[in-house]
Amino acid sequence: MYSKTIFVASAIFSFAIWGCGRTSSDHPELGEVTGTVTLDGKELANADVTFLPEQGRGSSGVTDTSGSYSLRYTGTERGAIVGKHSVRITTAIPTDTSTRELLPDKYHVESELSFEVNSGKNVANFHLDSN
Helix, strand or coil, X not given: CHHHHHHHHHHHHHHXXXXXXXXXXXXXXXXXXXXXXXXXXXXXXXXXXXXXXCCCCCEEXXXXXXXXXXXXXXXXXXXXXXXXXXXXXXXXXXXXXXXXXXXXXXXXXXCCEEEEECCEEEECCEEECCC
């Protein structure tokens, strides 16, 4: 009985501390962002997807073998800041002497991609072409 009481008290204390450490001023509103990236109609695996807001920290994710990704704001938090984002997608693979990129600059270095993140769930699919 005594150990159960200590466990419950510890759990309540931990949640209270965790909740007090987060204020709306130091933690922006996030929207969950998932999607799929294709290149020339085929799923694009191992691409880095980065959302860069007009202000604040960016979010990123990596596509799996089916081209699907989910953004992370931090190591433990999923999502991206609510608002307009510039989007960069890259497949840059460093080699011994250079970096090999499968995508045209218009998707990363000179990105033309953007997305408006809303609160709640967002689906951001990107259909890229190699031209």
